Amino acid sequence: MSRTIATRYAGHTALLTAAASGIGAATAHRLAAEGASVLVTDVDEEGAARVAEEVRAKGGDARHRALDVTDPEAWPHAVRAAEQWTGRLDLLHLNAGRNLPGAVHELDDAAWHGHLRLALDSVFYGCRAAVPLLSAARGAIVVTSSVHAVLGFSGFPAYAAAKGGVTALVRQLAVEYGGRIRVNAVVPGAVDTGLWVDAPAEYRARTAARTPVGRIGEPEDIAAAVAFLGSADAAFVTGQNLVVDGGRSISADE
Numbered sequence: 282m283s284r285t286i287a288t289r290y291a292g293h294t295a296l297l298t299a300a301a302s303g304i305g306a307a308t309a310h311r312l313a314a315e316g317a318s319v320l321v322t323d324v325d326e327e328g329a330a331r332v333a334e335e336v337r338a339k340g341g342d343a344r345h346r347a348l349d350v351t352d353p354e355a356w357p358h359a360v361r362a363a364e365q366w367t368g369r370l371d372l373l374h375l376n377a378g379r380n381l382p383g384a385v386h387e388l389d390d391a392a393w394h395g396h397l398r399l400a401l402d403s404v405f406y407g408c409r410a411a412v413p414l415l416s417a418a419r420g421a422i423v424v425t426s427s428v429h430a431v432l433g434f435s436g437f438p439a440y441a442a443a444k445g446g447v448t449a450l451v452r453q454l455a456v457e458y459g460g461r462i463r464v465n466a467v468v469p470g471a472v473d474t475g476l477w478v479d480a481p482a483e484y485r486a487r488t489a490a491r492t493p494v495g496r497i498g499e500p501e502d503i504a505a506a507v508a509f510l511g512s513a514d515a516a517f518v519t520g521q522n523l524v525v526d527g528g529r530s531i532s533a534d535e
């Protein structure tokens with residue numbers, strides 16, 4: 282019998298972080314449409330509840346839960362919630378991050394450490410808590426990195442350090458957990474989410490013009506890549522950083 286994309290996640294459970302908006306919310310919709318039971322989490326509990334409700338309204342299976350990914354003590358409870366719901370965990374999407382503008386000489390300790398806690402420490406906390414359950418299901422981890430991990434942009438040192446750390450950690454975890462848990466990162470370029478609300482129109486237009494496909498990304502572009510990396514279609518893919526940026530990072534055009 283042929284397997285259709287609509288059933289790729291049938292019987293699977295996914296725990297999504299930072300999923301009240303943007304890339305995380307789009308991923309919740311995508312995975313649910315492919316048959317997954319999705320546990321939508323975010324520090325913004327109301328937003329997570331709204332996304333879960335929207336998923337259910339479209340016929341998907343979703344629950345929500347408040348989760349501040351920077352809180353190591355909250356993580357085991359979130360993983361247990363998935364286990365108590367369906368008895369399994371097949372995919373962990375570690376998606377938290379935000380821009381922190383400011384050159385190194387302008388950042389104080391709290392800003393630097395706070396940023397690494399959100400975008401890098403949280404990956405450690407989440408993996409530590411979820412590895413046993415993911416391992417039992419021969420599951421997958423997908424982390425949202427950024428092209429800042431592979432390209433230098435003026436003014437974002439903490440963001441680059443955190444996302445670069447994610448790149449190295451993904452490789453390490455993939456080797457560590459081998460055939461038990463596949464671990465990959467999706468590496469978005471510019472994506473039209475909350476992170477871009479304050480971007481001047483001229484900057485958005487310039488970014489689109491420098492992108493070979495001629496536009497900035499939509500959250501759904503990234504969700505599609507997360508869905509691939511977390512699925513059996515990527516059964517032989519681990520330790521990779523999949524760049525999804527419309528070709529921006531490979532273009533030398535001005």
Ligand SMILES: NC(=O)c1ccc[n+]([C@@H]2O[C@H](COP(=O)([O-])OP(=O)(O)OC[C@H]3O[C@@H](n4cnc5c(N)ncnc54)[C@H](O)[C@@H]3O)[C@@H](O)[C@H]2O)c1
Nearest residue numbers: 299301302303304324349350376377378427471472474475
């Ligand atoms: N949008 C882009 O251009 C772009 C590019 C590359 C990478 N990314 C990465 O994509 C990921 C998602 O960002 P987005 O663009 O969808 O932004 P977004 O602002 O739409 O969503 C971010 C979400 O993170 C949540 N969040 C913030 N702090 C949290 C915490 N401590 N615990 C749990 N949730 C928390 C927010 O409530 C929000 O729902 C981030 O890791 C970001 O670095 C985004």
